[in-house]
Amino acid sequence: MTGTRGRSWRNATAWRSCLLDPKPFGTAVSPRDQIGRLFGISSIRVIIASMFWPFLELQGQLVYCPLADFGANGVREGQDIYAQAVVAQPVTGHIPLKNALELRDKIAVLQRGICDFVTKVVHAQQAGAVAVLVANNSDDNSGEAFVMDAGQRHDQLAETVTIPAMMVARSHSTDIFQQIREAYLDREELSFTIRFLGAQTASRVLAQQERLAQQSQIAARDIERKQQREHQQHEAATLLRNRLGKVPPPKGSAAMSSSGSVVATRSTSASELAFDWSPASSIKSKPHSHAGETKDLSREDNQNERELVESVPAAATLAMLHWCPMTTALVILDVQNYFTLRHGYSAKRATDSINTDSEEEFVEKHELNNSRDVLLASRASEGMEVIYSVVESATRDGRERSRVHKHAGIHVPKNGFGAQVPKRIAPDDDSDIVLPRTGVNVFAATNLDYVLRNLMVTHIVVMGISVLGSVESCVQTALDRGYQVTVLKEAFLLLTGSAARASKKSSTLHGFSKRGVQVLSAAEFVDKLQTFA
Numbered sequence: 001m002t003g004t005r006g007r008s009w010r011n012a013t014a015w016r017s018c019l020l021d022p023k024p025f026g027t028a029v030s031p032r033d034q035i036g037r038l039f040g041i042s043s044i045r046v047i048i049a050s051m052f053w054p055f056l057e058l059q060g061q062l063v064y065c066p067l068a069d070f071g072a073n074g075v076r077e078g079q080d081i082y083a084q085a086v087v088a089q090p091v092t093g094h095i096p097l098k099n100a101l102e103l104r105d106k107i108a109v110l111q112r113g114i115c116d117f118v119t120k121v122v123h124a125q126q127a128g129a130v131a132v133l134v135a136n137n138s139d140d141n142s143g144e145a146f147v148m149d150a151g152q153r154h155d156q157l158a159e160t161v162t163i164p165a166m167m168v169a170r171s172h173s174t175d176i177f178q179q180i181r182e183a184y185l186d187r188e189e190l191s192f193t194i195r196f197l198g199a200q201t202a203s204r205v206l207a208q209q210e211r212l213a214q215q216s217q218i219a220a221r222d223i224e225r226k227q228q229r230e231h232q233q234h235e236a237a238t239l240l241r242n243r244l245g246k247v248p249p250p251k252g253s254a255a256m257s258s259s260g261s262v263v264a265t266r267s268t269s270a271s272e273l274a275f276d277w278s279p280a281s282s283i284k285s286k287p288h289s290h291a292g293e294t295k296d297l298s299r300e301d302n303q304n305e306r307e308l309v310e311s312v313p314a315a316a317t318l319a320m321l322h323w324c325p326m327t328t329a330l331v332i333l334d335v336q337n338y339f340t341l342r343h344g345y346s347a348k349r350a351t352d353s354i355n356t357d358s359e360e361e362f363v364e365k366h367e368l369n370n371s372r373d374v375l376l377a378s379r380a381s382e383g384m385e386v387i388y389s390v391v392e393s394a395t396r397d398g399r400e401r402s403r404v405h406k407h408a409g410i411h412v413p414k415n416g417f418g419a420q421v422p423k424r425i426a427p428d429d430d431s432d433i434v435l436p437r438t439g440v441n442v443f444a445a446t447n448l449d450y451v452l453r454n455l456m457v458t459h460i461v462v463m464g465i466s467v468l469g470s471v472e473s474c475v476q477t478a479l480d481r482g483y484q485v486t487v488l489k490e491a492f493l494l495l496t497g498s499a500a501r502a503s504k505k506s507s508t509l510h511g512f513s514k515r516g517v518q519v520l521s522a523a524e525f526v527d528k529l530q531t532f533a
């Protein structure tokens with residue numbers, strides 16, 4: 001069967017090439033002999049069948065059904081067959097059909113098995129059928145439709161076959177039998193349309209079906225990703241609520257103190273504590289009748305309140321440590337040629353205490369290598385966004401720059417070499433986002449906040465070169481606007497002298513930690529990402 005199927009496809013392809021370019025035939029041979037010489041046969045009956053591509057209209061779609069290499073003598077392009085579909089009895093068609101009266105002027109539906117294809121079609125034709133659909137219900141292959149071969153009976157009964165016979169794939173034949181069964185139960189007639197299309201029209205139909213199938217697959221993948229993201233967000237929210245609800249209660253405290261202030265219990269969430277409790281409200285809630293209480297009780301109440309206040313930051317810290325890649329964005333600041341190469345901004349600020357060669361080597365060794373590792377892990381994580389922000393003027397002369405950049409002498413012309421990111425960590429044009437700016441604070445100089453909220457990002461991971469405090473201002477603004485912030489210490493570089501770099505970086509990272517920023521090493525961050533894989 002495989003050889004026959006391949007031969008029929010090659011015949012159809014060769015015939016279409018002959019129609020488009022008749023030169024290969026030559027001029028001294030008759031058309032009949034030309035076709036026979038091309039395909040190695042003496043009759044053009046098979047070629048006539050290969051000129052047309054039959055399609056069955058099934059549930060509003062055209063389904064390609066390969067035409068047998070015998071029969072179909074009266075088939076023409078554009079000549080459709082519209083008739084009622086009837087299942088043959090027996091369905092294999094190996095003997096004369098018992099329901100011959102019902103099959104007259106109908107489309108006979110049969111199955112593979114027991115006998116050859118020619119015998120099936122001959123029995124259907126003797127019963128008066130106008131066309132035959134043979135369902136490929138065999139389990140020994142993939143169930144695909146193929147060209148039915150006359151085999152050794154090509155010169156016998158096959159010569160008497162005149163009606164078209166087509167093979168239907170197993171996936172579609174199941175639908176056909178189901179529709180016929182439902183129509184029989186409803187006492188209705190089920191009719192099918194078989195269309196015979198030319199090669200060019202059939203090619204367009206198949207190409208369109210392929211495009212629709214690809215679009216359906218893409219849509220299905222998008223829906224699956226969306227469902228996975230929603231599931232991960234739901235799990236993250238559940239875990240966050242569980243962590244907030246596990247605040248340890250203060251020692252020796254009851255569910256509600258005599259002053260009416262809320263006390264932390266296992267059933268009380270940290271958000272309720274942060275909202276309901278305040279020192280002012282606690283003082284106002286004390287009635288004046290309690291002025292006669294002993295000092296020991298007052299001291300005990302103050303101790304309980306102090307323990308309660310200390311438990312709230314602990315719960316908040318647990319909440320800030322939780323994040324997932326689906327709501328995380330990697331923000332890379334100012335990693336560009338203008339700040340990484342010695343002939344850029346480093347040359348302008350060079351002093352006796354700064355060696356531009358060592359500066360470039362330090363950036364190459366630490367910043368770019370660590371940034372590359374983090375970037376590769378982030379892109380491999382499903383759903384994580386990557387956003388670059390580079391200093392780049394909107395004009396060639398930089399007249400729109402901020403006052404800070406003008407005073408510092410920072411000017412990166414539009415589309416200039418200085419605005420390009422080093423190749424080893426260059427952005428992906430298809431997925432990454434690049435935001436140019438001419439100011440220090442990326443939130444104030446770009447629409448970063450707008451982009452992050454549209455992407456439903458609640459956690460940003462900041463790394464890059466801090467030019468005039470760009471990283472510090474980004475971190476502080478993100479915290480003020482409610483984002484969860486993580487800073488990678490190996491991928492964070494202060495653009496300052498090498499002598500003061502270590503101490504200033506250490507103090508800056510310490511200040512970040514005190515403000516609620518999660519400070520991680522690059523290796524720790526990559527390990528956390530891999531736990532989500």
